Amino acid sequence: MGRQIAFAYRENTSLLQQLDPVTKFVGVVALTFFAFGTYLYWAQIVLAVIIFSLATIFGQISISDIWRATWYFALACLGFLIIQSLSLPGHHPWFYLYGRQFYLDTENFAFSLAMRIYLIFLLSFIFVRSTNPRDLAVGSVQILRVPYRIGYSLFVALRVIPLIEDQLKTVQAAQMVRGVGADPGLRGRLKNSMRYTVPVLVGVMRECNVMVHSMESRAFGAYPTRTFVNDVRMNRTGIAICVLLVLFVMTWYTLIGMGIISTGFAYTY
């Protein structure tokens, strides 16, 4: 009956959840490559629209849920955008604001960079939210033929993300009653955050320790292979999506390489 953890798998009947985890992982990698391939602001916007649609329409994740999980990061990216806008020189004057000249190339670069960071974070959130950690482990073993011990290390990694979030929220609340939240200003906030680090790490390490002991005590690692009651296989749709995504990224980079698509106002320091 407690609060809900944002960065955790939540079962639903969406199309995204019906996809195998390997296809989703390929999707995350492909979209990340796409985000890295350009400094065009409109390309980043198009990418953002695609990712939000994927999350809301195909993943049944509400906008408020996305905002709740990513607002902190969105604000950090906004801060990054502002700092870059104010600190980097430019070559193509765009507009004046409060007596300050803003440059098109600088804004394009800063926006693309900030958006890129946010989108990668958003993609990670959608992946965690729509992928059962167990399916990721089993999928990597059955589809990618990865040794199951390695596959399950992905599983543990995905299990740890909500643990960190849970511990962080508890530590924040526990320290708030100590008066830790009272330090004002950016420096104060930074100092406060540093205070969270040790208790969160100690808490996560202790829980992970029990988790690993619990797995080992149930014969995890006793043999080089294991069986699976519920298989995770890649179906034709998954294969088609993977092929399309790989082709799309390859085409995109080929067109950039040939100079047919501009990378935008690539900023040079």
Added chain:
Amino acid sequence: MDNDIILQLKDVRYRPDGAESPILNGINLDIRQGEWVLVIGPSGSGKTTLALSMNGIVPHSHTGEFEGEVRVNGHLTAENSVAQMATMIGMVFQDPDAQIVHETVRDEIYFGLENLRKDPAEIVPAAHAALKTVGMLDYLNAEVMGLSGGQKQRVSLASVLSLSPQVLVLDEPTANLDPQGMRDVFNIVEHLHKNLGMTIIMIEHHVDELAEKVDRVVVIDKGRIVREDTPARVFTQAAPDAQQQGLWIPQATEIAHSLHIEPDTGLLPIAISACAEHIDTLLSENKAESKPHTTQIVGIQECGEPLLEIKHLRFAYRGGKDVLKDISLTLPKGGVTAILGPNGSGKTTMAKCISRINPPPVGSIFLNGVDIAKMSQPELTRRVGYVFQNPDHQFVTDSTYEELAYSLRVRKVAEDEVDRRVKQMLEIMELTGREQDSPFGLSVGERRRLSVATMLILEQELVILDEPTIGQDLARSQALFTILDRLCKEQGTTMLFITHDMRLVADWCPRAIVMSNGSVHYDGVTAGVFQDNALLTQNHLVVPPIVEVADELRQRGHRVPQNIITVPNLCEFMEATTITQTRRI
């Protein structure tokens, strides 16, 4: 090795890397097939490390110096990996949330058998059988997150049982459970022992429920076995100085010892019925002269101004249903009030609303007439303290002294006053001499006392304590409450105490609030809770053993007052009868 012995520890010593002294210091222990052994001992005595050494987690996953040998069914743990030992010895840990690794019950139960490379056609029936044993087959496809603490622990048990181990080791499996969840787990373990002949080794503080069931009790202290015998012998020997030794003993034994009952066998009773029988004999001898006592419970007299007023409080987590449903109550200044109820009843949520960790609606919670929703955060934290279940979450500095000074410095208290108050609190909490130690390096009991001290040093009006005695031994639990009680009386602090421990509630909390399903079902004198069977059943509560003893005495025709809920209460009642007897003589 004797054919009957399934688990053998020979001169086991273990000192972790970086530790000055060994945690296990020459353990010799033989466990026979089909035996149920209870391991008890004070906090930090090495019980958990002993359990971890039984299946090889120590030394395989914990580095340090390990000597001696541990054999399970003849197999040396040092020569086999933990995973290889899984079919011989199963392990259930304290925290079900940390040990369950999958999202659904189904995946959790299949996990072990999949690791053993069993055919899926074999796995499914075996897993279903294990779930049926713990009464959770209906939850096969359920998400783990939606289960109660007790149900999660039953799933953990089933996931181990599915591997058909010969020995089952349980390390405080009920520490986080409500009384009903605890009884469910004990009943299942009893079934495994009685009907399936399983060998059980159990570390537990809840000895009242287990004393009659187990075959043997092993007492461990400072890494050594200091006593090992039948439950009656161990608890009889431990009774005179149980508190000093930090041992929980059955309340029936404690009562008999306090009343100087000396049975012919020389063994104090460990069961409620046996204890009641002895008292019955004593009372019957004096029946003719015994005075009638009131059988009515006197309600709490609301004295002084109210400190906390909650008016029609509702609360829901974002996107969820109401967790708190129209709660209204008033708490007067001073004293300790217990908040009771099953896991998930809303106790912690309400406490977090009071301390504004969960923001309450405006106009729902008032402290001394002031709406807490309108108070500034520094003002609120100056007046309301909250001690979290896990003390580690609250530490913000790297030394014990600084930890206590921090709260005062944040509130701009003068440095000489900080020093005075820190030293005073260190002394009260018996932490003098540990000033420069890291809070994370203190023992469990010391960390708990430090986390409580960081709140009490601010001399707040209201302090909320969330399960402060989990995993604590009797001496430390009683010591903590002695300090809290003293502070209540000296500083007029009001304490709200969330717990499942009915013995502590009876001993220290004159008032109790019972919550269930987000509502308050009872608010009044603690003795009243124990007399209301419907309330107890509906809210998964149990009574302390002394209440059962008193009930049995009433059934035997004695006029025992209803408000007898502690051992001193009963002693006073018996003393009154003895005085009558002396006069008669």
